[in-house]
Amino acid sequence: MLDNQFPFPDSMLDILNLDSLETLARERLDPMLYDYIAGGSADEWTLGENRAAWSRLQLVPRMLRGVATRSLETTVLGTPVSFPVLVPPMAFHGLCHVDAEAATAKGTVAEGTIFCASTVSNCSLETIAEASGDGPRWFQLYVYRDRAITRDLVERAAAAGYSALCLTVDTPYGGHRERDKRNTLRMPAHLELGNFPRSHTDAHHHGGGSGSSLGAYIHAMWDPGLTWNDVEWLQSISSMPVVVKGVLAPDDAVLALDHGATAVIVSNHGGRQLDSAPAPITMLKAVVDAVDGRGEVYLDGGVRRGTDVMKALALGARAVLVGRPVLWGLTLDGADGVRAVLAHLRGELDLAMALSGCATVADVTRDLILEGRP
Ligand SMILES: Cc1cc2nc3c(=O)[nH]c(=O)nc-3n(C[C@H](O)[C@H](O)[C@H](O)COP(=O)(O)O)c2cc1C
Numbered sequence: 001m002l003d004n005q006f007p008f009p010d011s012m013l014d015i016l017n018l019d020s021l022e023t024l025a026r027e028r029l030d031p032m033l034y035d036y037i038a039g040g041s042a043d044e045w046t047l048g049e050n051r052a053a054w055s056r057l058q059l060v061p062r063m064l065r066g067v068a069t070r071s072l073e074t075t076v077l078g079t080p081v082s083f084p085v086l087v088p089p090m091a092f093h094g095l096c097h098v099d100a101e102a103a104t105a106k107g108t109v110a111e112g113t114i115f116c117a118s119t120v121s122n123c124s125l126e127t128i129a130e131a132s133g134d135g136p137r138w139f140q141l142y143v144y145r146d147r148a149i150t151r152d153l154v155e156r157a158a159a160a161g162y163s164a165l166c167l168t169v170d171t172p173y174g175g176h177r178e179r180d181k182r183n184t185l186r187m188p189a190h191l192e193l194g195n196f197p198r199s200h201t202d203a204h205h206h207g208g209g210s211g212s213s214l215g216a217y218i219h220a221m222w223d224p225g226l227t228w229n230d231v232e233w234l235q236s237i238s239s240m241p242v243v244v245k246g247v248l249a250p251d252d253a254v255l256a257l258d259h260g261a262t263a264v265i266v267s268n269h270g271g272r273q274l275d276s277a278p279a280p281i282t283m284l285k286a287v288v289d290a291v292d293g294r295g296e297v298y299l300d301g302g303v304r305r306g307t308d309v310m311k312a313l314a315l316g317a318r319a320v321l322v323g324r325p326v327l328w329g330l331t332l333d334g335a336d337g338v339r340a341v342l343a344h345l346r347g348e349l350d351l352a353m354a355l356s357g358c359a360t361v362a363d364v365t366r367d368l369i370l371e372g373r374p
Helices: 018-028 031-038 045-056 100-110 125-132 147-159 178-182 198-206 213-221 229-236 250-258 280-291 306-314 324-355
Strands: 057-059 074-076 079-081 115-117 137-141 164-168 242-247 263-266 296-300 319-321 369-371
Touching: 018 031, 018 324, 031 178, 031 324, 045 057, 045 280, 045 306, 057 306, 100 115, 100 125, 100 324, 115 125, 125 137, 125 147, 137 147, 164 229, 178 213, 198 213, 229 242, 242 250, 250 263, 250 280, 263 280, 280 296, 280 306, 306 319, 306 324
Parallel strands: 115 137, 137 164, 164 242, 242 263, 263 296, 296 319
Antiparallel strands: 057 369, 074 079
16 A cells, blocks of 8 residues: 655656657657657547547546555456556567667566567567566567467467467558658668568568558558457467457457457557547447456557546556557656656556545546536
């Protein structure tokens, strides 16, 4: 239990709020690479909506419940975490910092929570596992057309001590990312795809003609023919629990569980896939109700405030994941920057809970939510 955690934990980065970090990180990054991280697809309506949707929910605080001693701890898939915020899979952390995903893993573990490493990381999954030390870790899977590649990744993840497989289902093809097309996105020559032989890195650097090389790589390599049966296939080749990432429709969440998934992440890939898709927070309540306790439900997309985390918990999410701000922290101060971002968000959540009369995450219940714009 924490006793009066305020003011927010000291950090090397003086963080006023998570948005302020983006401005600072932008100054450090090549504009093409900043655009790759910050951008969304097409008109970026969904990207904006991921933020706007939070403001249509209000929190009605409760008083005089005794909040001098508080705990933000919870579990995800049975693993204890210091607070209900995880770090989602994001490609190419080497764009932000020389230590890449190893730094993200180190910073995340130091804050007592879980980093889910992407298939397309610059560090190998073994290097990320080593950087995580004794800390828990998840591995995100993109399924390759060549199933031998996928099988090999799954076996390596199990051998390296990953405790869950996060299957991303919203990316049969890359979204229409206009910023990347306009910029003719190319990854810096020194960055490798850590999980693959050099030939993959070459394809990834040089493909795409006048368009994005990443888009060309996805098109050539990832399997757009995936179906729900592949969720079962995945379980047949591994004993790790499968978390299905990227559902929005309540029926899809139910299908995921029907096909053996242990949990789902309500997500639109940070607004990078189908533009016009709703914000995850808009769908959360319906998904939680449809799932009806059969599996844990997580959410990502536009989580920037402690009050956002509270709203998601109140509507039934077990935990949320915070994406881009972690990359801004990584850009600015490596593993310490990642720590600072997570510590800041923990501080905001702690204060929001205290001001709402919640001493534990179990106290964050649906009756705190008032729906509709003021
Ligand atoms: C630069 C970047 C790369 C990403 N790469 C992946 C990836 O490799 N696998 C994946 O499942 N999701 C990927 N995502 C989506 C994130 O996992 C997550 O859904 C999203 O970033 C959450 O939204 P937020 O950034 O608004 O917090 C990526 C997102 C960003 C910003």
